[in-house]
Amino acid sequence: MSVLTVAMPKGRIFQDAAALMVKAGYQIPPDLEDSRKLIIDVSAENMRFILAKPMDVATYVEQGVADIGIAGKDVMLEEERDVYEVLDLKISECYLAVAGLPGTEMKDVAPKIATKYPNIASSYYREQGEQVEIIKLNGSIELAPLIGLSDRIVDIVSTGRTLKENGLVEFERIVDITSRLIVNPVSYRLKDQQIDLLVNRLASVVEED
Numbered sequence: 001m002s003v004l005t006v007a008m009p010k011g012r013i014f015q016d017a018a019a020l021m022v023k024a025g026y027q028i029p030p031d032l033e034d035s036r037k038l039i040i041d042v043s044a045e046n047m048r049f050i051l052a053k054p055m056d057v058a059t060y061v062e063q064g065v066a067d068i069g070i071a072g073k074d075v076m077l078e079e080e081r082d083v084y085e086v087l088d089l090k091i092s093e094c095y096l097a098v099a100g101l102p103g104t105e106m107k108d109v110a111p112k113i114a115t116k117y118p119n120i121a122s123s124y125y126r127e128q129g130e131q132v133e134i135i136k137l138n139g140s141i142e143l144a145p146l147i148g149l150s151d152r153i154v155d156i157v158s159t160g161r162t163l164k165e166n167g168l169v170e171f172e173r174i175v176d177i178t179s180r181l182i183v184n185p186v187s188y189r190l191k192d193q194q195i196d197l198l199v200n201r202l203a204s205v206v207e208e209d
């Protein structure tokens with residue numbers, strides 16, 4: 001049986017994802033994320049974990065250097081990678097929303113939208129029939145309307161604390177987000193039994209609403 005390479009997102013999703021795998025019976029070392037090592041072999045499970053930035057997970061899986069991966073639906077929508085999305089893991093829940101300063105209207109001509117998700121924001125406003133200028137930022141998105149960089153932001157909301165503490169309000173909810181199990185199409189053909197086993201084991205522990 002060949003080794004299964006799993007691209008795991010560092011950061012927020014990691015703990016939820018590792019807990020789910022442990023619940024599914026996989027012997028994952030609890031300190032997987034504590035070291036600075038980026039490749040961790042778990043020979044007992046015939047698995048290799050690569051620790052990636054969340055936005056890059058789907059890239060590793062599409063390129064085939066990882067057979068499977070765990071990625072937020074936000075990443076899947078933004079990146080549109082050629083991978084199979086096989087299971088909603090129902091972890092790391094959040095949503096994408098439009099937010100801004102309360103009581104403000106968008107400018108009539110070329111309103112500015114700051115976001116880490118330019119593709120999602122573009123298609124959202126295209127569907128709304130609104131012509132906007134997208135400003136790509138890499139973080140601290142909530143700053144943009146506060147300092148006059150944008151009329152609105154498109155960003156992730158989880159507890160709502162960041163919006164609240166910066167005096168911003170949510171205007172529209174765009175899409176609910178959870179993390180997904182994704183698979184490289186070629187790997188799915190070559191390692192179908194191994195992957196099916198993992199999918200079934202994870203599916204059986206994913207909480208049903």
Ligand SMILES: Nc1ncnc2c1ncn2[C@@H]1O[C@H](COP(=O)(O)OP(=O)(O)OP(=O)(O)O)[C@@H](O)[C@H]1O
Nearest residue numbers: 010011012013054072073074075092093094156158
């Ligand atoms: N409050 C939240 N903010 C951002 N992402 C969240 C939140 N809650 C869940 N998520 C999920 O976690 C993923 C991002 O994880 P994380 O914040 O660790 O990475 P990141 O955005 O690359 O962080 P950084 O750039 O600060 O390292 C998103 O793709 C999303 O699916």
Ligand SMILES: O=P(O)(O)OC[C@H]1O[C@H](OP(=O)(O)OP(=O)(O)O)[C@H](O)[C@@H]1O
Nearest residue numbers: 139140141155156157158159160161162
């Ligand atoms: O609703 P909340 O629970 O407050 O979470 C939402 C915030 O968390 C994320 O930012 P992150 O912490 O990843 O920082 P960033 O500014 O570096 O993107 C996201 O971009 C929001 O700013």
